[in-house]
Amino acid sequence: MIELNQIEEAACRIMANAAIDIPDDYRQGIETMVNSESGDLSCFVLKTMLENWDAATADRRPMCADSGLPRFYVKVGDNARFSGGFTGLERALRSATARATHDIPLRPNRVHPLWRTDHNNNVGINAPEIEWSFEPDVDWIDITTVHKGGLFGTDYRMLFPGDGVDGIKRFFLDTLVAFGKRGLACQPAIVGIGLGGSKDTCMVLGKQAACLRTVGDRNPDPKIAALELELQEIGNSIGMGAMGFVGKSMVADCHIEVGYTHTGGMPMSVHTFCLSSRRATVRIAADGSAAYRTDPQWFTPYMRRETVSWQSPSQDSRQSG
């Protein structure tokens, strides 16, 4: 049985990890870009960011003061057992958000949209967001937190099947060029693309693609994987780099997630994660022990299933054996 206080402690720790320590996969992606960046201002910016990440880890202070909109992604195993129920788990994550905001400290960014009321703890109506997913055959709980800025770099457009890959490329470029000027989108970053679904699903998939997959990860569909690499290359050939300066560092990686959509449409969303890509994950085992990592491992084969029922690979092998 996993106790709620174990969940709350682990959630506090990933809030600190996300805010302070840049994930290794992402840092390596940026180091690769530094080495190939020919624009001197853009290169200066990236090198300064590397220094900043060193300072953040050394001082245990946030790498970026804009805490964005801190949020959680929770994956619960079918066989996981925890005290307090689902609402108890949500309360623990809200409590962890408030505590981490004070203790790290994070900037209390969350305000009422109309009255601008700020509780100084990043908790409020519908905040923090908690998204749920499930995993068969396991007894652990994975919790990921993401701190992403939220004002620039994201857009949605209803395309149609006849617009084809040209339409996808154009809208991808439109979003990068529009929000890349002056570096409003805080590029270079991982760019996530949602294709299909309904409008809300399309936005959710693109956001998750940006925030919950690591640099170098490819979509399991080989044609989608090829499109990811093609879009990354196109993004890096705009002639723009960090802060909108001349350069070629725009897209640290491109991730595409798809959902079955209306037969007449091809909705598309584009989401630019931050140059300070802040994400951290914990897996809480059935005995309450916690293991920390930076790869959310959110998009499992189960998440991307296409059929009515699901057979886990282990069931397959049992049957074939």
Next chain:
Amino acid sequence: MAEPVTGFKTVRLTVPVTDEDLAGLAIGTIVYLDGVIYTGREGVYQRVLGDGHPLPLDLPAVSNVNFHCSPAASVDDDGSYRVGGVTATASFRFAKWMTEWFRLSGAKIIIGKGGMSEAHYRELFLPAGAIYLTTVGYGTGALLGRGIRGVRAVHWLEELGNAQAMWVFEVENFGPFIVDSDLEGNSLFEQQARLVNANLENLYSGLRPPALSRYGETDDRKDELI
């Protein structure tokens, strides 16, 4: 560890800055600051310029550097402050306040994210003899946090909340920042954007436009949205 960045002209200025300090600053110069600076963004502008509250400190005597910033900071039970990271917010949306703010505060340097337009520099900054410094990368929260030596005061914490309150910081070797606008109103961002724009037509060539258009204020990719 990352290698130190070299190769750009770097200057260190003491706040309050003088007209002579600013006269020699070319766009693209790297700047570090020592002295006292304060934060002020829409909450402060609205309260002072919109609602008519008097300034809670003596400006520009205390400082003539206004940072468009909300720190990652918290107030402990004993009333002391802890400042972790410091990062700027996008400045373009504050342009409408600037003329009055320069008049009232005597600010000579605005620090923020992303700059303002060259047109605004010429219309708003030039008459005030002020320049704009941009933070780097968006942002170097930890490097800037290291430069904060103390919190001299926080004004309107109760009324505006942590993020919008007016924080007065004592800073040392606070940076890096990049000079975006000089005293003639030139903008580094716009200079760079003109170079980037030269490639855009080529970038889109051969890509068919989608079947359904959208209303928009601009379809020209060379335009900025701010």
